[in-house]
Amino acid sequence: MRKLLSLFLVLSLVLTIMAVQLPGFAAETTGASGAVQDRDRMQDMMNSGIQPMIQMRDQDRVQLMTEEQLLLRSQLREQLQLSNEAQLQLQERLETALRTMAETQSANTNQYRLCFSDIETHWAKDHIRWAYLWGLASGYPDGTFHPQGLITGLEGVLMTGHLVRDLKGIEPYTALDMDIDWSLIPLWARDALRDQTALRIMNQSQTYSQMPLNRYQLAVMLAKALELQKSEGPGPGMAPPFSDFEKIPADGRGYILSLQNLGLISGDNGKFEPDRLVTRAEAAAMLMNVIEALDVMPPEWVVADAVTSLTLTLDENPTTGYSWAYTLAPEGILALDHDAFVSGQTSANVVGAGGQHTWTFKVLTMGCVRLTFRYYRPWEAPETAAETRVYAVNVGEDGLLESVRRIK
Structure with a gap:
């Protein structure tokens, strides 16, 4: 009896370990870890049988970067930067979202519903939301995104084109010879696809019809659009990164x-699955990985529990005539409690040294508010500010701070 009990305990432990270690579907996501069920994907797979059965997956999986990957990303950032136009578009869309949230003031309002109504419980909701804010993805007239819908070659060109147009460091396309079959492109899309960036992507990939894209096609399209060089395959005696590496077409393995x-x-x-069809959510996640690799995502701080005030500290040097001034939009959610400037002088003989200015704001009510600081001389217009910092502050219905995000 004792042996049977021991065997049962060992078997239970093994099954538990296996369940914990089973990997979820890797949809190229990065961020805070936390496994959740993808109900939409599960339902679609059970109904259609197109996608492989997936029990669990990670929401915002943390990808451990090797030193080599960090070096390669650094080199990519030296080559590519986001344009000022892209940054301004992000700012405008964030401000619109903030105003909408402030105007509704509804306990039933969900931040994802403000973008699309069908992504609230989806694993890629953050990626989709940010892809929209960066202008990389759009939805349908009824306010949905259809995250589980399959992405077509045409949509892949449009989405990748939006990303490339937002980047600086890619040579403009000037080729006049274009091997493009316009009969594959619907009339409504032809004007948009005559853009030089879209033409280049279509020429490079020759994948722009309304047929669904697979993982291999979208990956190669993205790599070519970013002008990445092919990497050499695994060296002698080295294992390939994917167990199905030989199933990837030889011409595109380097990409x-x-x-x-x-x-x-x-x-x-451990598999790449080159032939598996790509969903709209997966495409948005892949494009957002490029944005994140460029290290331009605004940092976010999740405020600890039971916080009813916000404190910010900025470097300031009043002896230059410059000082920080703030505005709140809308008013009535936060209010200044107190502020103070502490000089950084270490000696009475030192003049002109700067210091730090600290502001503490108290919470008045729930909502989303934009807190803007401008560093300028008070006798000049705020538009002359040498530096501007904008924070999005969310206060929950319980009157506690939920998050503070720097958006500029």
């Missing part, structure tokens, strides 16, 4: 390796 080396794509249970 897949380049994306994998940058940490922009990953596999599912």
